[in-house]
Amino acid sequence: MSLDLATAPTEPLDKSNRLASTRAGGKMVAEYWDNIFTAKERGKHVVWYNGTALNPIFQAAGLEWCHGEAFSARLAAMHLEGPAQAAGEEYGYIGELCSYARTHLGCAVMTQKGITEKQSGIVGMVDQDELASKLPSPDFFVNAYAGCSTGQQWDAMTYRVFGKEFPIFNVSLPMIWGNKPDAGYLRGAEWETTPLYVEEQLKKLIEFIEYQTKRPFDWDALSENMSYIKRASELRLEAMALCAAAPTPATYWDWVASIAPINFMPANQALVDYFQGVKDEIQYRIANSISAVQNEKYRVYFDGIMNWNKLGFLTRKFAEHDVAVVAGRYTHDSFWQEPDLIDINRPLLGMAQHYLICPINHGLKIMEELLIKRCDEYGIDGIAFHSTRTCRAMTNPQHILAKTAERDRGIKSFFFEGDVADASFYKDESLESGLVAMLETIDQQRSRRA
Amino acid sequence: MSELDLTALAVLAAAAGDPAGYARRWKAENNRPVVGSFPMNFPSELVHATGALPVIVQESRTPITEGRSLLPEFYCSYTRSVADQAAVGELDVFDAFLLADHCVQLLGAADVIRWAKPEKPMHFAQFISSMDDPWSGAQVLDKVRALQAEVEEIVGVTVTPERLSHSIRLFNEDRRLLREFWDRRRAGTLRITSRQLQVLVKSSMVMDIEEHSEILRGLLANLDPDEAAPAGLVRLHLSGHFCAPPRPELLDLIEECGVLVVNDDLYHGARYIDTDVPEGVDPFDALALWYLDRNISAPCGTRVQRNVDWDEYLVSSVEQSGAQGVIVLMAKFCEPLMLYYPELRKALENRDVPVLLIETEHEGLAEEAVRTRVETFVERIHRNEMKVGSSVS
Ligand code: SF4
Ligand code: SF4
Numbered sequence: 136m137s138l139d140l141a142t143a144p145t146e147p148l149d150k151s152n153r154l155a156s157t158r159a160g161g162k163m164v165a166e167y168w169d170n171i172f173t174a175k176e177r178g179k180h181v182v183w184y185n186g187t188a189l190n191p192i193f194q195a196a197g198l199e200w201c202h203g204e205a206f207s208a209r210l211a212a213m214h215l216e217g218p219a220q221a222a223g224e225e226y227g228y229i230g231e232l233c234s235y236a237r238t239h240l241g242c243a244v245m246t247q248k249g250i251t252e253k254q255s256g257i258v259g260m261v262d263q264d265e266l267a268s269k270l271p272s273p274d275f276f277v278n279a280y281a282g283c284s285t286g287q288q289w290d291a292m293t294y295r296v297f298g299k300e301f302p303i304f305n306v307s308l309p310m311i312w313g314n315k316p317d318a319g320y321l322r323g324a325e326w327e328t329t330p331l332y333v334e335e336q337l338k339k340l341i342e343f344i345e346y347q348t349k350r351p352f353d354w355d356a357l358s359e360n361m362s363y364i365k366r367a368s369e370l371r372l373e374a375m376a377l378c379a380a381a382p383t384p385a386t387y388w389d390w391v392a393s394i395a396p397i398n399f400m401p402a403n404q405a406l407v408d409y410f411q412g413v414k415d416e417i418q419y420r421i422a423n424s425i426s427a428v429q430n431e432k433y434r435v436y437f438d439g440i441m442n443w444n445k446l447g448f449l450t451r452k453f454a455e456h457d458v459a460v461v462a463g464r465y466t467h468d469s470f471w472q473e474p475d476l477i478d479i480n481r482p483l484l485g486m487a488q489h490y491l492i493c494p495i496n497h498g499l500k501i502m503e504e505l506l507i508k509r510c511d512e513y514g515i516d517g518i519a520f521h522s523t524r525t526c527r528a529m530t531n532p533q534h535i536l537a538k539t540a541e542r543d544r545g546i547k548s549f550f551f552e553g554d555v556a557d558a559s560f561y562k563d564e565s566l567e568s569g570l571v572a573m574l575e576t577i578d579q580q581r582s583r584r585a
Numbered sequence: 586m587s588e589l590d591l592t593a594l595a596v597l598a599a600a601a602g603d604p605a606g607y608a609r610r611w612k613a614e615n616n617r618p619v620v621g622s623f624p625m626n627f628p629s630e631l632v633h634a635t636g637a638l639p640v641i642v643q644e645s646r647t648p649i650t651e652g653r654s655l656l657p658e659f660y661c662s663y664t665r666s667v668a669d670q671a672a673v674g675e676l677d678v679f680d681a682f683l684l685a686d687h688c689v690q691l692l693g694a695a696d697v698i699r700w701a702k703p704e705k706p707m708h709f710a711q712f713i714s715s716m717d718d719p720w721s722g723a724q725v726l727d728k729v730r731a732l733q734a735e736v737e738e739i740v741g742v743t744v745t746p747e748r749l750s751h752s753i754r755l756f757n758e759d760r761r762l763l764r765e766f767w768d769r770r771r772a773g774t775l776r777i778t779s780r781q782l783q784v785l786v787k788s789s790m791v792m793d794i795e796e797h798s799e800i801l802r803g804l805l806a807n808l809d810p811d812e813a814a815p816a817g818l819v820r821l822h823l824s825g826h827f828c829a830p831p832r833p834e835l836l837d838l839i840e841e842c843g844v845l846v847v848n849d850d851l852y853h854g855a856r857y858i859d860t861d862v863p864e865g866v867d868p869f870d871a872l873a874l875w876y877l878d879r880n881i882s883a884p885c886g887t888r889v890q891r892n893v894d895w896d897e898y899l900v901s902s903v904e905q906s907g908a909q910g911v912i913v914l915m916a917k918f919c920e921p922l923m924l925y926y927p928e929l930r931k932a933l934e935n936r937d938v939p940v941l942l943i944e945t946e947h948e949g950l951a952e953e954a955v956r957t958r959v960e961t962f963v964e965r966i967h968r969n970e971m972k973v974g975s976s977v978s
Contacts, residue, residue, distance in 0.1 A: 227927025227931070231917070284688050288887070288921050288925075292927075295928050305715040310709065312711070314709065335720075498692075498696065498699070527659070527660060527918075533657070534655050535655065
């Protein structure tokens with residue numbers, strides 16, 4: 136089959152200058168997964184979970200944890216998602232279903248076949264060389280998905296793919312709807328009470344884990360884990376704040392590369408060191424006038440889940456147009472982004488609060504508030520809305536957010552089509568034409584102001 | 586076999602076809618508020634107990650225009666339609682909106698209403714969707730109470746236990762009357778099309794419940810004897826299609842292909858009427874119990890529950906009705922159904938029950954393509970039956 140050169144996206148010039156320090160994160164993550172794959176041989180209990188970052192609890196309980204979205208993202212970023220998605224399709228999942236979910240469910244189908252192979256002695260049901268087939272089978276599941284109903288339903292199905300053989304625990308995270316006059320980000324009666332309800336469920340989760348592992352839970356270890364997370368988070372935020380500088384020393388893509396460490400790596404000194412390294416490099420860049428994009432001319436905010444198949448490509452693509460993507464909802468309004476909420480003497484409350492401020496768990500009013508705040512902080516000229524085809528949670532407020540940014544700050548935006556883990560939905564022409572049109576409008580705005 | 590009084594049915598069809606028009610007339614006559622709610626688990630009894638008209642907001646048949654720039658095209662037709670209706674003013678008759686279900690797409694549509702109609706209250710009392718946790722019951726009751734407070738504020742009337750119990754009785758009675766039609770269809774003593782059944786249930790979602798029940802009683806009283814259903818039809822169960830009704834033309838088309846629909850678990854069908862609110866207990870508790878019970882009598886892909894399986898329910902429902910196959914109707918992009926479909930298919934295929942998936946869209950129906958698929962499916966069932974018949978004889 137020949138490649139159609141007329142329609143294939145051409146590789147952009149590389150005017151981006153990614154942080155070197157994030158490479159350490161890539162190594163950490165690779166080692167983490169390699170370790171997970173051998174969990175069973177090491178006699179470890181394995182938990183599969185989706186959604187919010189419960190890993191400090193799992194770590195304190197001596198478990199090995201497999202985060203569903205993280206593994207789907209990894210497969211997509213490595214362009215190895217195909218076999219899992221094919222297994223999911225064969226099982227009956229339709230291509231319009233959340234691609235994180237169907238990639239991971241495909242992995243579940245493959246893992247389940249692996250179990251059947253072992254039990255039946257019939258080999259060849261699944262290709263053991265495929266990365267997608269390497270997840271160790273779960274001992275139990277925990278679901279705690281904020282904002283998106285699909286997240287909870289997805290695990291209910293994973294539970295069934297494994298024939299309901301392994302128990303599942305659901306933590307229910309209510310939406311912060313924000314309808315009352317007092318409602319807003321981190322304020323109002325709804326905000327005061329909802330975390331307490333979640334905190335109680337987390338206590339029940341710990342009882343469930345104790346029952347599963349037949350071990351008392353190590354509360355001191357949880358506090359210690361949260362102290363590392365708090366410090367890592369502070370460093371991450373300090374480093375992000377430095378990127379208010381123009382030209383920016385680091386971009387959204389560097390923060391995307393740092394998602395895995397903050398989202399599910401073990402909480403320890405290495406995690407803190409990672410973010411210290413990132414911050415140090417950014418400070419060095421500022422001191423030495425090194426920018427993340429050659430000739431930064433426009434500062435753009437990115438809204439939508441990452442398109443994992445296209446991370447490198449998009450980094451170069453935006454930079455090619457002299458665009459520094461400096462911040463985004465996915466990176467800046469997620470992942471332990473309010474370290475002041477973490478009280479190591481009462482770790483579960485701060486965790487509950489963080490689970491509830493997941494950027495897809497707010498009603499529109501709070502989303503608008505956060506978007507405008509970020510636009511002001513980072514001097515945003517335009518917004519790129521990644522119309523993430525199979526993620527309804529990230530996309531549902533996007534059209535209105537675009538109108539809000541224009542109305543309140545005169546900020547232009549454009550939409551481009553893609554997906555979180557299914558490359559077939561990416562439309563290069565929608566990115567190229569939308570971006571160019573937005574930049575032209577920004578130019579016109581500037582010349583009118585000049 | 587009996588047939589329906591078409592004149593009475595036309596009254597229901599008019600309300601089902603134009604819920605906003607019906608609500609406007611009701612409001613003019615009664616001078617009381619109209620409160621919109623959303624599928625699939627909202628307890629309308631609570632609104633009724635205030636004297637307001639509870640209406641479950643329906644998908645509109647009008648093409649989506651302004652809604653295109655408010656919700657992405659890859660949302661289900663119901664939510665895109667609701668967003669569009671909000672933008673073009675089709676929802677203006679409603680004085681407030683209440684919501685209990687957590688579906689991410691539905692919340693997107695609700696946010697569009699909040700944005701387009703900021704002056705109208707839009708409350709979300711999120712009923713827990715994990716049904717069998719130790720705290721599920723208490724959480725739902727808490728949200729029922731929250732809804733009570735909201736609706737009392739909107740209408741300015743206190744919901745006393747007596748008023749609520751009265752509303753519960755009326756809604757239970759309406760469901761009971763509706764179930765008679767389903768029971769008679771299953772038993773083969775009533776010739777009724779799926780289109781007609783949809784009218785019966787859809788109108789109950791938007792009409793004054795007492796008026797609705799009165800018409801149902803009239804319909805049941807006037808059923809005439811009629812000839813038996815033609816022989817040789819393939820008996821099918823229709824499954825799925827959450828929140829919005831499948832197009833009546835699609836139901837007609839299926840039935841034109843030599844099909845006798847004997848049962849369903851559609852939301853605009855048996856799913857909506859299967860469960861009564863318990864009477865004889867505290868009525869607020871009863872609404873919470875009703876919510877939890879519903880997922881047991883007709884399990885739903887939008888809820889999660891370890892000890893309840895939609896697939897098993899479907900299999901036993903098929904066994905009871907003697908359906909020879911199942912057509913799963915799926916509103917395109919409906920995530921909970923996309924997630925559950927493989928389990929349904931697996932369970933049915935394990936029992937050799939043929940299954941056909943048909944996706945539906947707001948924009949229309951690819952009539953010929955769907956007809957061909959249904960005809961092929963029906964032929965396949967006929968062939969299977971012949972094979973089974975010949976191997977038995
Ligand atoms: S649709 Fe988006 S938020 Fe929901 S489960 Fe999938 S990736 Fe997560
Ligand atoms: S349950 Fe399905 S049909 Fe209903 S709103 Fe959600 S996606 Fe749409």
